Amino acid sequence: MAGTWTVDDHLADVLRSVRPLEPIELHLLDAQGCVLVEDVLASVSLPPFDNSSMDGYAVRADDVAKASEDEPVVLEVVGDVAAGSGTVPDVGPGRAARVMTGAPLPPGADAVVPVEWTDGGTGGGPVDTMAAHSADPSGAGGEVRVHRPVEARQYVRDKGGDLRAGAVALEAGTILGPAQIGLLAAVGRATVRVRPRPRVVVLSTGSELVRPGLPLGPGRIHDSNSYVLTAAARAAGAIAYRVDAVADDATTLRTVIEDQLVRADAIVTSGGVSVGAYDVVKEALTDLAGTALGGGLPEESDDRDRGRDGDGDGHEDGPDREKGRRKPPPPTRSVEFRRLAMQPGKPQGFGLVGPDAVPLFALPGNPVSSYVSFELFVRPALRALMGLDPADRRTVRARVEPDDSAPLTSPEGKRQFLRGRYEPPADGEEIGTVRPVGGPGSHLLGSLARADALIVVPERTTEIARGDELEAVLLD
Ligand SMILES: Nc1nc2c(c(=O)[nH]1)N[C@H]1C(S)=C(S)[C@@H](COP(=O)(O)OP(=O)(O)OC[C@H]3O[C@@H](n4cnc5c(N)ncnc54)[C@H](O)[C@@H]3O)O[C@H]1N2
Numbered sequence: 001m002a003g004t005w006t007v008d009d010h011l012a013d014v015l016r017s018v019r020p021l022e023p024i025e026l027h028l029l030d031a032q033g034c035v036l037v038e039d040v041l042a043s044v045s046l047p048p049f050d051n052s053s054m055d056g057y058a059v060r061a062d063d064v065a066k067a068s069e070d071e072p073v074v075l076e077v078v079g080d081v082a083a084g085s086g087t088v089p090d091v092g093p094g095r096a097a098r099v100m101t102g103a104p105l106p107p108g109a110d111a112v113v114p115v116e117w118t119d120g121g122t123g124g125g126p127v128d129t130m131a132a133h134s135a136d137p138s139g140a141g142g143e144v145r146v147h148r149p150v151e152a153r154q155y156v157r158d159k160g161g162d163l164r165a166g167a168v169a170l171e172a173g174t175i176l177g178p179a180q181i182g183l184l185a186a187v188g189r190a191t192v193r194v195r196p197r198p199r200v201v202v203l204s205t206g207s208e209l210v211r212p213g214l215p216l217g218p219g220r221i222h223d224s225n226s227y228v229l230t231a232a233a234r235a236a237g238a239i240a241y242r243v244d245a246v247a248d249d250a251t252t253l254r255t256v257i258e259d260q261l262v263r264a265d266a267i268v269t270s271g272g273v274s275v276g277a278y279d280v281v282k283e284a285l286t287d288l289a290g291t292a293l294g295g296g297l298p299e300e301s302d303d304r305d306r307g308r309d310g311d312g313d314g315h316e317d318g319p320d321r322e323k324g325r326r327k328p329p330p331p332t333r334s335v336e337f338r339r340l341a342m343q344p345g346k347p348q349g350f351g352l353v354g355p356d357a358v359p360l361f362a363l364p365g366n367p368v369s370s371y372v373s374f375e376l377f378v379r380p381a382l383r384a385l386m387g388l389d390p391a392d393r394r395t396v397r398a399r400v401e402p403d404d405s406a407p408l409t410s411p412e413g414k415r416q417f418l419r420g421r422y423e424p425p426a427d428g429e430e431i432g433t434v435r436p437v438g439g440p441g442s443h444l445l446g447s448l449a450r451a452d453a454l455i456v457v458p459e460r461t462t463e464i465a466r467g468d469e470l471e472a473v474l475l476d
């Protein structure tokens, strides 16, 4: 183990080591939650043409200036303009065209009278609705009585009123949520250039682990960490692949990780990082020199590196054999195992593995430890890979309200993350309260599942009394 690191230094080291992923072109719905890397210009105006905001009659405002219920203005109806209409009738003086919401304003007309301000062509009083064209095609002709005046451009949505063709629809750096994706669709974009979601491979280690759904034998437990971590990776915006638990065997683990590298922008393991005799992750990843995970490849698999610009000359390299010389192996990367001044989550491994320097997080096996470690280090890193602000969890100050009147204790020199339930401030209060759930034990998954916040006890604090103010990190 390489010394003791603070939580902040470890996070800074992780974030220093990860770079945003290279942008790719994605279909709109695959780009949800991703960061745009280009300014998108509107290729069409929004709306693309002057159109009606009401079902009604397209008219000349001057024609109906004196209209009233007692003295309606009678106009000749020259046809229908439905949404999507290709050909539209001219509206000359004394004429109207029946127009539907979103349909183009016909030439000659400069305003729309809602159908409720007319007799709907019935010859009677004001109507609430138009007769369906399929039931009564005669509504597209005949006469209409208009009971109220409209102003020029009233109920008309102007071409380009929302966005002009050629203007910037969305700027580079925008995060694509539903509304932004809708705008891209409206301006006719089918694909968009974004930083992709990272692909995260999650695997647990431990010979005691059994897949949920299978019976437990003596000394066995169900593998829950790989489910927690896969779900957490998805919640962070990643595409996550869960791999079945790997037994405590270093060679097998290295092979599994090597095999998974092809689909990984990050790898998260759990378990096997402490000081026991079977702590397989540490054993497998401590010295990667000469292995595929170290970046240097074993001789027999030389041409796995085919096509990469290993010598940095700007051209993709062919297989080494064609060049008649051996390419020097890329620098050996490694995973460093550290003790962190935190609880839970003390033992941690982090490093870059394989020819593409994929970040690997070796999290501790205790269920709460692996979850808290994910929240503190992996989630920010995944966000950084997507080009997002790494820190997104809301942190609030809250008064601690333990159920028990005895003061809580916390180890000196460690930042402790207690699980809690947060209540926002009551009326007239400035801060809310947070109630610890369960104890500090890092095996207490039941309590974790009832918590919605992590209570942060600073390194120097060793006792927390009822009413003390601390920070709480609000979880999903
Ligand atoms: N002598 C010492 N022992 C331990 C120390 C220490 O400093 N000295 N540190 C303790 C701390 S703190 C932690 S955290 C754990 C970390 O241990 P490992 O990362 O090696 O994890 P394992 O030994 O594999 O497992 C620990 C615990 O968690 C359960 N586990 C593991 N994987 C899963 C999973 N996928 N799903 C559910 N539960 C899992 C496992 O059965 C163990 O109970 O080391 C302490 N020991």
Ligand code: MOO
Residues within 6 Å of the ligand: 342, 343, 344, 345, 346, 347, 364, 366, 369, 370, 442
């Ligand atoms: O640090 Mo371990 O993660 O306390 O249980």
